[in-house]
Amino acid sequence: MTDPTEPGDFTEPGDPTNPADLVITGCTALVHDPHGDIGFLDNATLVIRDGAIVTVTQGNAATPPPPTTELIHADGQLALPGLINCHTHAPMVALRGLAEDLPIEQWFNARIWPVESNLTDRDIELGALLACAEMISAGVTAFADTYFAMDQVAAAVRHSGLRANLGQAYFSSQGPEGRERSLDFALRQRGAANGRITTSLAPHAPYTVDDADLTATADLAREHGLPVHIHAAENKDQTASSVARHGVTPIEILHRTGLLDVDVLIAHGTGITDQDLAVLRQGSGRIGVATAPKGYLKFAWDTTPVRALSAIGIPVGLATDGAASNNTLDVWESMTLTALTQKAAEHDPTWMTARQALRHATTESARAIGLSEAIGALAPGRRADLILVDLTGPHTQPIHDLAATLVLSARSADVRTTIVDGKVLMRDRRLHTLDVPEIAAELTARLPALTDRSHGRRVQHYDT
Numbered sequence: 001m002t003d004p005t006e007p008g009d010f011t012e013p014g015d016p017t018n019p020a021d022l023v024i025t026g027c028t029a030l031v032h033d034p035h036g037d038i039g040f041l042d043n044a045t046l047v048i049r050d051g052a053i054v055t056v057t058q059g060n061a062a063t064p065p066p067p068t069t070e071l072i073h074a075d076g077q078l079a080l081p082g083l084i085n086c087h088t089h090a091p092m093v094a095l096r097g098l099a100e101d102l103p104i105e106q107w108f109n110a111r112i113w114p115v116e117s118n119l120t121d122r123d124i125e126l127g128a129l130l131a132c133a134e135m136i137s138a139g140v141t142a143f144a145d146t147y148f149a150m151d152q153v154a155a156a157v158r159h160s161g162l163r164a165n166l167g168q169a170y171f172s173s174q175g176p177e178g179r180e181r182s183l184d185f186a187l188r189q190r191g192a193a194n195g196r197i198t199t200s201l202a203p204h205a206p207y208t209v210d211d212a213d214l215t216a217t218a219d220l221a222r223e224h225g226l227p228v229h230i231h232a233a234e235n236k237d238q239t240a241s242s243v244a245r246h247g248v249t250p251i252e253i254l255h256r257t258g259l260l261d262v263d264v265l266i267a268h269g270t271g272i273t274d275q276d277l278a279v280l281r282q283g284s285g286r287i288g289v290a291t292a293p294k295g296y297l298k299f300a301w302d303t304t305p306v307r308a309l310s311a312i313g314i315p316v317g318l319a320t321d322g323a324a325s326n327n328t329l330d331v332w333e334s335m336t337l338t339a340l341t342q343k344a345a346e347h348d349p350t351w352m353t354a355r356q357a358l359r360h361a362t363t364e365s366a367r368a369i370g371l372s373e374a375i376g377a378l379a380p381g382r383r384a385d386l387i388l389v390d391l392t393g394p395h396t397q398p399i400h401d402l403a404a405t406l407v408l409s410a411r412s413a414d415v416r417t418t419i420v421d422g423k424v425l426m427r428d429r430r431l432h433t434l435d436v437p438e439i440a441a442e443l444t445a446r447l448p449a450l451t452d453r454s455h456g457r458r459v460q461h462y463d464t
Helices: 090-095 104-116 121-137 150-160 176-189 211-224 236-246 250-256 274-282 293-299 306-311 331-346 354-368 402-409 436-445
Strands: 015-019 022-032 038-049 052-058 070-073 077-081 083-088 140-147 163-170 197-203 228-232 264-268 287-291 316-318 386-390 415-420 423-427
Touching: 022 354, 038 077, 038 354, 038 402, 070 423, 077 354, 077 402, 083 264, 083 287, 083 316, 083 331, 083 354, 090 104, 090 121, 090 140, 090 150, 121 140, 121 150, 121 415, 121 423, 121 436, 140 150, 140 197, 140 415, 150 163, 150 176, 150 197, 163 176, 163 228, 176 197, 176 211, 197 211, 211 228, 211 250, 228 250, 236 250, 250 264, 250 274, 274 306, 287 354, 293 331, 306 316, 306 331, 316 331, 316 354, 331 354, 331 402, 354 402
Parallel strands: 022 070, 022 077, 083 140, 140 163, 163 197, 197 228, 228 264, 264 287, 287 316
Antiparallel strands: 022 038, 038 052, 077 386, 386 415, 415 423
8 A cells, every 4th residue: 555654646757647537535544454454544535547546645645636637525534445245136126025024935936936037128127227226325336246137237237337247147947048148148248348347157056057057167167267156055954955965065066066166156155064164175266255144134044154264265245135135235234234143143242343344345345256456445556446434423423443333333324425446426425327216217117017926937946
């Protein structure tokens, strides 16, 4: 990081024709030391050019910005890396509140998969647009997503200005065409939206995708340099069922099919066992896990073993899953719940401190989705994905411990400004790229056709 005692310049040294695009002054900045530990820099100035952070310094810059530079006076606000939603299904905001107070089998088979059989491309695009608006408003600057008709989700990402890793989900019941469509999407959309879109292959789960398809997916990932995004060991019942039917856990299936030897993001993992930890250690790829604690509480599952995974070097990022199970795409809420549920799961009030939770929300989330060189920290050379948070509300005052205030008192509504790739997507709570009333009105008009279950169809059957 730039020496915080030295003021920064708004132009390249010796080149007054190359001014900064955006300068943020007067804030407190959340920063990381070389070990990744959380700290705070008072009276910070951030200089941004060409979508990247140039300097993070303490005090005002040596020269005033030229008229072409956008200036944000952020006195009394805190700047931190934008939150990352490490696993979601953005279009499922259209199904928010549709299936409540049900066990997972009924949730899928009686409500969600019948309705998903009705989805049109326009339903998916509208759902994704509304999801993007919700995430921008909640301080989320990047998300990892798998769903159907992902070209429509990519279009929403381009329109919104967000960053995303996207994968076209597939089941083995779709035949070879499902896997081929997943690869085609990943190759076509990789690097789209001026590099803000990265892509993954996205087999749904070991209980819906057979070993042959999983092995073929691992081969394709190696051949094309693509990561894989998959649900696995979502709960203990899935793990027990896998052992009863196949003699191995879902994590062992990933191992024997080669998926742990490529870059893989595992969604949920609440059913990961102690023996799975040894299997995960053997993997030669980059392995990340996404945890979405609110849904686990709703389904009465255990939670992701974050402490055990962290102990073997596997990054655990924060997620919401889809809004059909989580009801919101609020990663701030996930951060708070992760801090609290981890204490309960470990029976240890000293575990998952506020600073540890902030680390999982920033650098660990970036590592989990394979973007640790680009995002997750406020440092020179990183992409300028950041948010400004107002901590002057009565629910955040007084402040004794800034980290604790952020994790346990602040909420997503305190986010004032959201910036991605140096572009302001929301300022003073006003969205710049999306019209929520227009999107919501069109989506609402489509709900009767979308939610009709009288046809008896469903996209898949849940039977672990």
